[in-house]
Each structure stands twice: as C-alpha cells, then as structure tokens.
Amino acid sequence: MTAIAERATEPTVAPIAGYLGAEVAGVDLSGELDAATVAQLREALLDYKVLFFRNQPLDHAQQIRFTQYFGRVTPAHPYNYDPDSQFPEILEVDSRKYAARAGTKKYSYANFWHSDISALVNPPAITFLRSELVPDVGGDTTWTDLGAAYANLPESLKSFLDGLRAEHRFGGRAPRWAAGSESEQHVVTEPYVTEHPVVRVHPETGQRGLFVTPGFTSRILGVSPRQSDRLLDLLFEEITNPAYTVRVRWENDSIGVWDNRITAHQAPTDLDHLDVVRVLHRTTVEGDVPVGPDGQRSVSVIGEPFHGRD
Numbered sequence: 225m226t227a228i229a230e231r232a233t234e235p236t237v238a239p240i241a242g243y244l245g246a247e248v249a250g251v252d253l254s255g256e257l258d259a260a261t262v263a264q265l266r267e268a269l270l271d272y273k274v275l276f277f278r279n280q281p282l283d284h285a286q287q288i289r290f291t292q293y294f295g296r297v298t299p300a301h302p303y304n305y306d307p308d309s310q311f312p313e314i315l316e317v318d319s320r321k322y323a324a325r326a327g328t329k330k331y332s333y334a335n336f337w338h339s340d341i342s343a344l345v346n347p348p349a350i351t352f353l354r355s356e357l358v359p360d361v362g363g364d365t366t367w368t369d370l371g372a373a374y375a376n377l378p379e380s381l382k383s384f385l386d387g388l389r390a391e392h393r394f395g396g397r398a399p400r401w402a403a404g405s406e407s408e409q410h411v412v413t414e415p416y417v418t419e420h421p422v423v424r425v426h427p428e429t430g431q432r433g434l435f436v437t438p439g440f441t442s443r444i445l446g447v448s449p450r451q452s453d454r455l456l457d458l459l460f461e462e463i464t465n466p467a468y469t470v471r472v473r474w475e476n477d478s479i480g481v482w483d484n485r486i487t488a489h490q491a492p493t494d495l496d497h498l499d500v501v502r503v504l505h506r507t508t509v510e511g512d513v514p515v516g517p518d519g520q521r522s523v524s525v526i527g528e529p530f531h532g533r534d
Contacts, residue, residue: 235261237268237275244369244487245470246272253280253290253479262293269294269350270429273487274367276472277479282354284311287479287507291352294481295509296532298348302341303410313533317353317504319495337368337464338439339488340508342392343416345524346531348484348508358474359500363492366471370433371486373463374423385434385459386517388422391525392440397456416527419445421516422459426486433486434463435514463488474504484511 235251246268251261269275282290288311291297300306300315340348353365374382394411422444424435436459444452472480482489495502510532514522 235264235268237264237272239272240276240472241470243372243468243470244273244367245276245472246274247276247278249278251277253277254282254286257290257293266294269481269483273369273371274470274472274480274482277481278475279477280354280479281477282479284314284505287352287354287505288313290479291350291507291509294350298508298510298530298532300506300508302344302416302527302530303414313507315506315508317502317506319500319502336439337460337488337490338437339370339435340484341416341530342420342435342437342440343394343418344511344527344530345418345522346511346513346529348530349511350509351482351484352507352509353480354505355474355476355478355503356505357501357503358476358478359495359498359502362494362498362500363502364471364473364494365480365489365491366469367482367487367489368463368465369468369486370424370435370463370488371426371431372468373465374432374434376468377462382423382432385422386432388455389419389445389516389520390422390436390456391417391442391445392420393417393442394440396438396440396442397453417525418522418527419525420514420522421518421520423517424485424514425517427512427515429486431486432517434459436460437463437488439488484508485514 236249237246239246248265248268251257265275288297297313299312300309306316340351393415420435422434422436423432425432436456438460441456443449444455447455510530
C-alpha cells in the first residue's frame with residue numbers, strides 16, 4: 225500500500241483569487257505528515273504562492289515542526305526581540321507587546337508592503353503565520369504576486385529592469401524604525417543593507433518576479449536619486465495593483481504560509497481606531513541568496529547571512 229493510500233484524508237487545495245492564494249483542507253498539521261502530503265503541500269505552495277489552513281489549533285512546538293517540513297527554521301528575527309524565549313524560532317506578532325515597545329497602538333511591526341526582511345542577503349524563503357487571537361472584524365492581510373506584476377509588464381520594460389539592482393534596508397526610502405522607540409534603535413546601530421537584483425529568478429520554478437517593495441527598497445543603483453524615485457514609484461504601483469492581490473480574513477487557529485521569494489504582503493491598516501487585540505505567531509525558513517536574470521547574486525553591504533538552526 226502506498227503512502228498516499230495510507231492517508232485517512234488527502235489535502236484538497238481550492239484557489240481563492242485569480243493569480244495567487246488557495247485554501248487547503250483535509251490535513252491535520254498538529255501531527256506527523258507523511259512524505260506524500262508534504263510533497264503535495266510544497267507543490268501547492270509553488271503553484272499558488274500563498275496557502276491558508278483553517279481550524280489548526282497548534283502550539284509553538286507543533287508550528288515549528290510543521291515549518292521544518294519546508295526547510296531549516298531560522299531564529300525569529302535577526303533583531304532578537306525576545307532573548308529569553310523558550311521558542312526562539314517564534315516571532316510574536318502581539319499588538320499589546322508592539323504597543324508597549326513603541327509607546328503607541330500597533331498591530332504589526334510592518335504594516336506596509338514588503339517581502340519579509342529583504343534587507344538580508346538571504347531573506348527567508350517561506351513564512352508561516354499562525355493566528356491565536358484575532359478581532360471579529362478587520363485585521364486582514366493582503367498578498368501580491370510579484371511574478372504576475374513582472375509578467376504583465378511590456379517586454380521593453382522587462383529588458384530594462386532585468387539588468388538593474390537595488391539597495392534594500394529596513395524602512396526603504398523612509399526609515400520608519402529609526403525614529404521609533406528605544407527598542408527599535410538597533411535598525412540604526414546594527415543595520416542590514418543588501419544590493420539585490422530588481423528582478424529575481426525563483427530558485428525552484430524559474431519564474432521571474434519584481435523584487436522591490438516600499439518596506440525595504442531604498443534606491444535603484446546606477447541612476448540619479450530623482451530617476452531612482454521615479455522608477456520605484458512606477459514599480460511600487462505595479463506590485464500593488466489589486467489585480468495581482470489576494471486578501472485573506474483571519475480566524476482564530478488559522479495558518480498562512482507564503483513564498484517570500486515571489487510575493488509581498490501588507491499587514492492590517494484598518495484597526496488603529498478600534499480597541500481590539502491581535503495575536504499571531506511567525507516562523508520562517510532559511511532563504512537562498514537571490515539571483516537575477518543575468519546570473520548575478522545579491523551582495524551584502526552590511527550584515528551577515530541569516531541561517532537556520534540544525
């Protein structure tokens with residue numbers, strides 16, 4: 225009997241938007257997964273780029289185990305926000321803790337369009353986010369398909385962008401953390417800066433995608449500051465085109481998984497006037513060094529690679 229036949233249920237994958245996003249049912253992520261199920265989930269992630277699982281009441285250890293099926297799990301963040309944590313792989317996205325650190329109400333440390341931690345020379349490949357407590361209304365997350373944004377550009381513009389590189393740093397053109405609370409000053413004292421290709425080739429599918437976001441991309445290299453700003457304005461408008469996006473409603477015990485190499489996302493911006501609590505838990509898989517269409521790899525200007533744990 226094959227491993228697939230031995231499974232009591234087989235995952236079902238249902239698309240939820242035109243370019244990216246799917247809901248997955250029929251799998252219990254709290255237990256051990258067989259090789260066939262893992263292969264199906266990995267293939268679905270490459271196909272749909274964002275996967276959502278419902279009714280998955282996992283604890284921290286179970287989330288970390290699920291994450292390990294996709295690669296080496298990294299520490300929670302290059303800036304260690306919780307050095308005494310029993311689970312150093314878990315980043316707590318807790319509005320109460322953000323408010324305490326920042327001195328004001330916050331529901332995410334990055335509620336603007338970004339690919340996770342692209343200031344690193346090897347940004348996380350895959351991100352996992354598990355909801356523990358979410359508000360009854362609001363607090364959705366939106367993702368965009370960077371591959372679709374590139375594919376729908378005119379060929380002449382693609383050819384131009386294929387040879388460009390850009391600088392990534394925390395905050396992009398408008399460092400948001402530098403003037404923040406004392407706990408956020410590490411962005412200034414311990415910066416990460418990397419030169420990435422503007423167009424990234426996905427290491428598994430070969431798809432090309434725009435690899436620029438407002439949250440981290442600070443400038444286009446080799447052009448004047450004015451030209452850089454014009455180009456970035458154009459590219460940021462392209463990647464945030466609603467046609468390429470999917471917006472997902474969180475419920476308690478949901479798990480979102482996304483391919484950070486070919487997507488960007490935006491945390492909620494609609495909660496600041498509401499008195500609610502939002503608690504989620506993030507894990508990430510170690511990423512590779514991006515490569516452009518010309519075969520050139522990203523180069524770290526400041527900061528070491530971010531490796532997972534064995």
